[in-house]
Amino acid sequence: MNIxxxxxxxxxxxxxxxxxxxxxxxLDTSGxxxxxxxxxxxxxxxxxxxxxxxxxxxxxxNERDSxxxxxxxxxxxxxxxxxxIDPDTGDSPPIDLTAYKAAEKGVSRRHAVIxxxxxALNLIDLGTTNGTFLNGQRLVANQPRVLRDGDEVRLGHxxxxxxxxxx
Numbered sequence: 001m002n003i004x005x006x007x008x009x010x011x012x013x014x015x016x017x018x019x020x021x022x023x024x025x026x027l028d029t030s031g032x033x034x035x036x037x038x039x040x041x042x043x044x045x046x047x048x049x050x051x052x053x054x055x056x057x058x059x060x061x062n063e064r065d066s067x068x069x070x071x072x073x074x075x076x077x078x079x080x081x082x083x084x085i086d087p088d089t090g091d092s093p094p095i096d097l098t099a100y101k102a103a104e105k106g107v108s109r110r111h112a113v114i115x116x117x118x119x120a121l122n123l124i125d126l127g128t129t130n131g132t133f134l135n136g137q138r139l140v141a142n143q144p145r146v147l148r149d150g151d152e153v154r155l156g157h158x159x160x161x162x163x164x165x166x167x
Contacts, residue, residue: 023146049149050164053121057164059114063100064152064159070095071165074116081126082155083111097158106130106156112139114147121147130156 002011006023015025053059059072059080072080072094081093084102086109092098095114097107108128115122122144125132132139133154139145147153149164 049151051120051146051148053116053147053164054119057166059121060163060165061095062161062163063097064161066100068099074114074121076116076118078116080114081110081112082114082160083107083109085109097155097160100158102155102158105158107158108156111155112153115144123147123153128156 002013002015002025003009004011004023004025011025053074055073055075059074061070061072061082062068074080080095082095082097083093084098084107085092085096091109093110106129108126108130110126111128112126112132113124115124123132123134123139123146124144125139125141127141134145134147135152136154147162149162151162153160153162
């Protein structure tokens, strides 16, 4: 078992990401687990995008097969709900995915939320039936996971790419 250096919970041997808090993991030369740093490279390129997000940055969300981009600026303690329009009330979340056939792909009206806390963004599944996945791993409902530049988020069967840009 690997102990996450961030949340101190046990992960399976060989896990590259803490399943509880999303911290990337690696083994140091002594064989103990440590958090993977942005300076860890394989074949000359970083393995993980940065998790740092500040007021001079913007969040870019786009559906994997589309060139459309949704650009957002988040202040500290801001929240952006991802979902689709409610046909009964006409209410739509800040990140409305209706145009991408969200209902047919299993996206809930209020599926997940992106929050900004200090210098990082978190993704939280809102207890959905079809689940929220971060880089292929299903999120536990109502537990925040750190978002990194370049992450892939799947809501039901709708795949989104998350990137950070300079304002």
